[in-house]
Amino acid sequence: MTSDVVAQSASYGTLPWETMVHGTKDPNNVDREGPTDIVRAPASVEGFRLLVLLPSGDGGNTMQPGEVPLPEVGELVLGRGEDCAVPIGDASVSRQHAVLLVSNGNFRIRDLESRNGIFVRGRRLEASETVEIGPGEAVDLGRVTVLIQRRSSESPRRNVPTIAPPPASSSGEDAAFVVCDPAMLRLHDLVRRVAVRDINVLLLGETGVGKEVVAEAVHRYSRRADGPLVRVNCAQYNPQLLESELFGHEQGAFTGATRAKAGVFEAAQGGTLFLDEIGELPISAQVKLLRVIEERRIRRVGGTESRELDIRLVTATHRDLKAESQNGQFRRDLYFRLSGVTIPIPPLRERPSEIVPLAKMFAARFAAPEPAPELTDSAQQALLGYPWPGNVRELRNAVEQAVALSDGAILPEHLRLEQAPPSSSPSSSSSSWGGVSPPSSSPSSTPLRGQMQSLERQRIVDALERSNGNQSRAAELLGMPRRTLVDKLRRYNIPRPRSGGD
Numbered sequence: 001m002t003s004d005v006v007a008q009s010a011s012y013g014t015l016p017w018e019t020m021v022h023g024t025k026d027p028n029n030v031d032r033e034g035p036t037d038i039v040r041a042p043a044s045v046e047g048f049r050l051l052v053l054l055p056s057g058d059g060g061n062t063m064q065p066g067e068v069p070l071p072e073v074g075e076l077v078l079g080r081g082e083d084c085a086v087p088i089g090d091a092s093v094s095r096q097h098a099v100l101l102v103s104n105g106n107f108r109i110r111d112l113e114s115r116n117g118i119f120v121r122g123r124r125l126e127a128s129e130t131v132e133i134g135p136g137e138a139v140d141l142g143r144v145t146v147l148i149q150r151r152s153s154e155s156p157r158r159n160v161p162t163i164a165p166p167p168a169s170s171s172g173e174d175a176a177f178v179v180c181d182p183a184m185l186r187l188h189d190l191v192r193r194v195a196v197r198d199i200n201v202l203l204l205g206e207t208g209v210g211k212e213v214v215a216e217a218v219h220r221y222s223r224r225a226d227g228p229l230v231r232v233n234c235a236q237y238n239p240q241l242l243e244s245e246l247f248g249h250e251q252g253a254f255t256g257a258t259r260a261k262a263g264v265f266e267a268a269q270g271g272t273l274f275l276d277e278i279g280e281l282p283i284s285a286q287v288k289l290l291r292v293i294e295e296r297r298i299r300r301v302g303g304t305e306s307r308e309l310d311i312r313l314v315t316a317t318h319r320d321l322k323a324e325s326q327n328g329q330f331r332r333d334l335y336f337r338l339s340g341v342t343i344p345i346p347p348l349r350e351r352p353s354e355i356v357p358l359a360k361m362f363a364a365r366f367a368a369p370e371p372a373p374e375l376t377d378s379a380q381q382a383l384l385g386y387p388w389p390g391n392v393r394e395l396r397n398a399v400e401q402a403v404a405l406s407d408g409a410i411l412p413e414h415l416r417l418e419q420a421p422p423s424s425s426p427s428s429s430s431s432s433w434g435g436v437s438p439p440s441s442s443p444s445s446t447p448l449r450g451q452m453q454s455l456e457r458q459r460i461v462d463a464l465e466r467s468n469g470n471q472s473r474a475a476e477l478l479g480m481p482r483r484t485l486v487d488k489l490r491r492y493n494i495p496r497p498r499s500g501g502d
């Protein structure tokens with residue numbers, strides 16, 4: 001059952017791994033369970049190691065085989081030359097590119113007048129310049145990324161970014177994606193395990209949290225990775241067009257159907273179909289979808305012939321589909337079919353350790369081919385103090401704008417966070433509880449205070465959605481007394497739920 005699987009995923013937290021790198025080929029250190037290799041750091045060995053991530057053909061990274069354990073004290077030359085302590089097999093790396101200076105857990109890297117340079121925190125080092133680097137910090141040598149990682153099972157896993165290759169992208173975005181929050185690392189481990197089975201996957205999360213990124217990961221790690229990944233946003237069509245888009249139609253099926261057309265189910269044959277915003281599916285389409293899933297056959301609108309289907313279905317929504325299936329807004333039998341495994345993706349504000357690594361990655365992406373502007377400490381503080389109602393997408397947009405406005409260094413004002421509407425999350429605007437804006441008298445003497453209030457309001461709205469309007473349950477989820485919740489509903493002008501109440 002769905003809930004069992006979710007609970008099971010939570011227990012993965014005890015796995016003795018430090019980090020994972022997708023799509024890697026390390027013959028010494030490979031979990032061979034699925035078609036995509038996952039490299040696990042040995043859990044019991046103390047010390048640090050160096051990961052070398054080579055650019056792969058698909059625009060992502062592949063880990064160079066062979067682990068490089070780091071000495072307690074020493075100097076290691078990194079370069080293309082075979083005589084280097086860390087030989088790196090990539091043409092963008094100079095024969096002697098850099099030297100890594102290791103001293104009891106402190107690390108510095110020096111440029112050896114390399115042709116393509118060393119980039120640390122988005123800045124290209126001067127020739128022969130030396131800078132300090134920390135474990136988990138990505139350092140670029142030409143097109144290659146190197147990372148220092150702790151090898152102890154006792155080590156903290158936070159702040160250890162994982163750079164993964166982009167899933168075979170339908171969105172056309174070509175950068176690696178960042179995963180370093182422990183919950184997200186567990187989530188990706190679950191994704192990998194689930195992906196090798198043909199089970200339907202339901203992704204839950206606010207807008208912009210990365211549901212599509214995860215859907216693409218499911219596809220990429222599955223045996224269907226060579227097949228198509230087809231994505232449809234169910235919210236973008238009117239009911240008739242949606243059915244035709246999903247199931248296809250025969251010529252003359254309705255006015256305007258001048259020729260037969262295959263639907264996305266057929267287009268996804270042999271691959272994965274990602275139905276985004278599944279909560280928006282009209283009831284009539286829900287009935288048809290249920291039949292398709294049960295029969296594993298498809299019949300076009302207006303057609304008589306049925307075709308066999310071989311697809312994996314991934315669906316996503318920002319709504320509480322379980323609650324909606326309980327109160328009749330969404331078909332319960334369809335909900336159970338879709339939620340073979342349910343994967344909730346936490347909002348960005350609940351994984352703050354990813355904010356700065358994501359921002360740096362976006363800065364590098366949007367600045368390319370120029371070096372990324374430095375993300376100043378004050379800009380990092382501003383990023384960390386903002387609630388990100390639009391999640392990773394909003395962060396990406398803010399950094400893209402900041403890169404355009406900045407001149408070598410991103411400052412808080414380049415991010416323009418105070419101008420972003422703090423409660424603009426579509427999940428709140430489409431919510432039954434959050435439709436009313438905070439009262440204009442809502443105190444907001446400083447941007448930070450306003451942001452905190454907006455974050456609190458958003459959390460209350462989310463909790464009410466999750467608890468289907470049950471205020472006691474929502475208060476429990478929020479960890480506050482029910483009376484306090486009722487006070488806050490009044491203060492933030494959130495309508496008190498009538499149905500599902502307690």
Ligand SMILES: Nc1ncnc2c1ncn2[C@@H]1O[C@H](COP(=O)(O)OP(=O)(O)OP(=O)(O)O)[C@@H](O)[C@H]1O
Binds near residue numbers: 177178210212
């Ligand atoms: N971990 C990540 N690393 C890098 N980029 C990410 C990550 N997560 C999300 N993104 C980027 O953030 C943006 C939003 O992600 P995505 O479209 O997957 O969100 P979503 O939850 O599907 O949004 P919506 O609900 O609006 O469809 C995309 O540009 C995506 O590439």
